[in-house]
Amino acid sequence: MFKTGTSIASIIADYQMMKTEIARLEQILYGFKIPMDNWGVAQYGLDAAMPKGSSGKSEAELKKMDVRERKQMERLNYMRYCVLILESYTNTFSDLRTNIIYDHILDGWTYRQIASELGVGVTYVKECKHQIIDIIVSARNAQNAQNAQGDQYLLKERSAV
Template sequence: MKEAASIEQIELLLRDYHWMKKEVDRLENILYGRSSPMRSWGVAQYGIEAAMPKGSSGKSQAELMNMDIREERLYKRLEKLKERVYAIEYAAELLGNERDRVIYDCIIDGMSFREISYHIGISRNQVKKAKETILNQLSQKSQFVHLLNLEKSA
């Protein structure tokens, strides 16, 4: 029963990926005045950029204490959504074969079964079966479930 609930939660998260990604950008613009692209996390820098001191992209402890109630609420929502968006994007790495990764990427891009089947050249029923397989694989991967903190909310 718990497995079925987590599959439903994962499916809901995949469906909600687009608005969560947009909300992360919006909240970063409100709180920091800009959004930081997730693809640049952990990217090495060269030349003068590597030598220059870097500020933290997060809020300092003093800034966190001086936030008003709304900013604090927005900051907490931003951190939660960033974790979920990262987990959803990371999940493709946990899938076994390349075709499943392509189907997964198409699903989080919001493509319909018909569009995916046309794109890959398989039937809609095969796409539905592949989606079920993907959801089962992800629900079995403890790394992914842990990243989403689904144990706490289940």
């Protein structure tokens, strides 16, 4: 889905907008904001064994939703996916300075603000952002290739049985 640097750069630029839109859509669709740590965290022990109500909409509710609500639900799921991708790369870069630059970029800081905070030049920050985007793109492409390879393996297993 995000195979090019421009697509990653655009979701980085829209990160703050997506966060506020997610909160707004959750308030409209659910009546409350769902904490981000509940978006896909596994549970263990008694918490995993006990029955729970779903934080999402049931199949019957989804069928009853009008067109506008369905579009809002699709947009909410897409934006959650984008935000999770970006936040999964927090503190994963090789040096501390790059991690700080990435955090400040996601927070909406300008190149000049970041450069003055770290005591480096604006061109260094721009180059670092391009390196970050290249790292994310290569990691996403490697992950997609690995998933495709796993799918091919499963197809061979099924045909052999």
